Amino acid sequence: MPDAPEAHASDFRLYNTRTRQVEPLAPAEQTAAGEGKPVPHLRFYACGPTVYTFAHIGNFRSFLTADLIQRTARALGWQVTYVSNVTDVGHLSEDDLTDPAGEDKMAQALEEEGRRFANVYDLARFYTEALVEDWRRLNLREPTVRPRATEHMAGQIKAVEKLVERGHAYETEQGVYFSVESFPGYGALSGNEEAQSLQASGRDTVTDPEKRDPRDFALWKKDPDHLMQWHSPWGWGFPGWHIECSVMGRAYLGETFDLHTGGEDLIFPHHECEVAQNESLRDNTGDESGGPSIRHWAHTRFLQVEGEKMSKSKGNFFTVRDLALPRDEGGEGIDPLALRLTLISGQYRKPFNFTRKTLRDSAQTVRRYREVRERAEKALEEDAGGDDDRAGTQLDAIYDRTLAAMCDDLNTPAALAAAYEGIKLLRGIEEEMNGATARSAMDWLEKTNALLGIVGYDTGETDRAAKKEPGAVDDAFAQQVEALLAERADARERGDYERADAIRDRLEDEMDVEVMDNPDGTDWRRKLSV
RNA sequence: GGUGGCGUGGCCGAGUGGUUAGGCAGAGGCCUGCAAAGCCUUGUACGGUGGUUCGAAUCCGCCCGCCACCUCCA
Numbered sequence: 024m025p026d027a028p029e030a031h032a033s034d035f036r037l038y039n040t041r042t043r044q045v046e047p048l049a050p051a052e053q054t055a056a057g058e059g060k061p062v063p064h065l066r067f068y069a070c071g072p073t074v075y076t077f078a079h080i081g082n083f084r085s086f087l088t089a090d091l092i093q094r095t096a097r098a099l100g101w102q103v104t105y106v107s108n109v110t111d112v113g114h115l116s117e118d119d120l121t122d123p124a125g126e127d128k129m130a131q132a133l134e135e136e137g138r139r140f141a142n143v144y145d146l147a148r149f150y151t152e153a154l155v156e157d158w159r160r161l162n163l164r165e166p167t168v169r170p171r172a173t174e175h176m177a178g179q180i181k182a183v184e185k186l187v188e189r190g191h192a193y194e195t196e197q198g199v200y201f202s203v204e205s206f207p208g209y210g211a212l213s214g215n216e217e218a219q220s221l222q223a224s225g226r227d228t229v230t231d232p233e234k235r236d237p238r239d240f241a242l243w244k245k246d247p248d249h250l251m252q253w254h255s256p257w258g259w260g261f262p263g264w265h266i267e268c269s270v271m272g273r274a275y276l277g278e279t280f281d282l283h284t285g286g287e288d289l290i291f292p293h294h295e296c297e298v299a300q301n302e303s304l305r306d307n308t309g310d311e312s313g314g315p316s317i318r319h320w321a322h323t324r325f326l327q328v329e330g331e332k333m334s335k336s337k338g339n340f341f342t343v344r345d346l347a348l349p350r351d352e353g354g355e356g357i358d359p360l361a362l363r364l365t366l367i368s369g370q371y372r373k374p375f376n377f378t379r380k381t382l383r384d385s386a387q388t389v390r391r392y393r394e395v396r397e398r399a400e401k402a403l404e405e406d407a408g409g410d411d412d413r414a415g416t417q418l419d420a421i422y423d424r425t426l427a428a429m430c431d432d433l434n435t436p437a438a439l440a441a442a443y444e445g446i447k448l449l450r451g452i453e454e455e456m457n458g459a460t461a462r463s464a465m466d467w468l469e470k471t472n473a474l475l476g477i478v479g480y481d482t483g484e485t486d487r488a489a490k491k492e493p494g495a496v497d498d499a500f501a502q503q504v505e506a507l508l509a510e511r512a513d514a515r516e517r518g519d520y521e522r523a524d525a526i527r528d529r530l531e532d533e534m535d536v537e538v539m540d541n542p543d544g545t546d547w548r549r550k551l552s553v
Numbered sequence: 554g555g556u557g558g559c560g561u562g563g564c565c566g567a568g569u570g571g572u573u574a575g576g577c578a579g580a581g582g583c584c585u586g587c588a589a590a591g592c593c594u595u596g597u598a599c600g601g602u603g604g605u606u607c608g609a610a611u612c613c614g615c616c617c618g619c620c621a622c623c624u625c626c627a
Contacts, residue, residue, distance in 0.1 A: 085627035214556040215623060264625055286627025374559065374620060381565055384577050436567050440575040520586060539590045
């Protein structure tokens, strides 16, 4: 690995929802890495999904923000501990009331898919596995830890007990609630500081009559009939939604940590409640840790699809697999890395309009990255000589600008624009790459890929997905194409262009192959499938 | 009603006081049997209005429009 930290003095700046400004992301901890030189150690928590269905592209926009934060930190030479949870407990669809039907999202999903799953646990397991598959398909790196809410039940119960002991929570006939009044800072993160606005919001459905304040939220729900239930000091029941993230974050990252990320909808109530819980659970309130338990908050804005809110009823609702699964497995066969590129082509903090057009552009861009890599690989395989490395210094400068853009509040559009200059530079080289250029190109591609993840997969485990890439074809198909091209070459030599064009039409229209005649032969490739 | 954000050329999207963002599409050219691919060149912009300033897309006011959250949708 190159010693990145010295090469780039730039701070990693990120908008902080808590302070409402862009500020340096400053890891509190320095860790001795390798040769003993201490490096910043970023420790953060990214809210993951509830696994009651397949994750959609909007979910992944949010997960990609965490992925890019991690990649940028690593590119700066930082150490990273990155926790991303899986919520595999179904929480009530209405927090304050016991749903008359006693149902939550997981239970509803089970009802709809009862034939496929024996119980909610099977359903959760299935969708957790699907999540991880999609995660890899889009080339997101695995988090350091991926905890599940059900694995932290004892911790959640203990946390609720502690909150009760400390006077931050109280029990009613129906459950245990956090007392918002007991935590003066409530509302600071989201700006929802007025109790009135909550009451005025018109959501005043059936609430627990014993609740002391409309803002109070559930920590534990008593419900011996719930599909998922655990034994607690308050009888059988299940935990409130917000407590799981507090408990898992504290379990793996401690009482204070650097950063917490999630979708914009989580700012309130989820993260607001998490702050209330974390601060109330904290023991080290002294100065040694100083400041809030979670210093930096980053939230990803929702994406829209073709200018509209993504929703099932509008027919513009896409899961990763709808788009990126190969055609023979029920998807659209879109290159997963093109989908990834599309999802990061807007800055995380601005509304992003996901369109087919952008997807098509991205597919082309990803293919160009690949073609450049293939050219460089070929030059290296052929042991190309030459030490004229003019491209190298330019590529270094390009990479520096790419990283600098990422450090500027994850300005992915600017970063991608900078990186694309490298592609233009390398594509502009007309003759075969010399050895030095090819090596520089490979180095640059590797670094750029480590940062943005759009060139190829990091690990071997996703090779299966890679084989389904557009352009990757099986031998039988290739032989068929080559045979037709040979026939066409004959026809062209005879001057029978009618015949030659008929063959080309067949290749293009029926076999989705692009035919490209060069001075020294004919190349072909699969058309993009977007 | 409260809170946060946005409005840039045909489209997507950078830029936050004076200097080209970039991509895609479009136009012209090179190459080609014709195409495709590729390469070169290239036009169009800052929601409206008032103000600050030598100068504003960029700062401030007002207006219009759009989006999100306000109890579980990332």
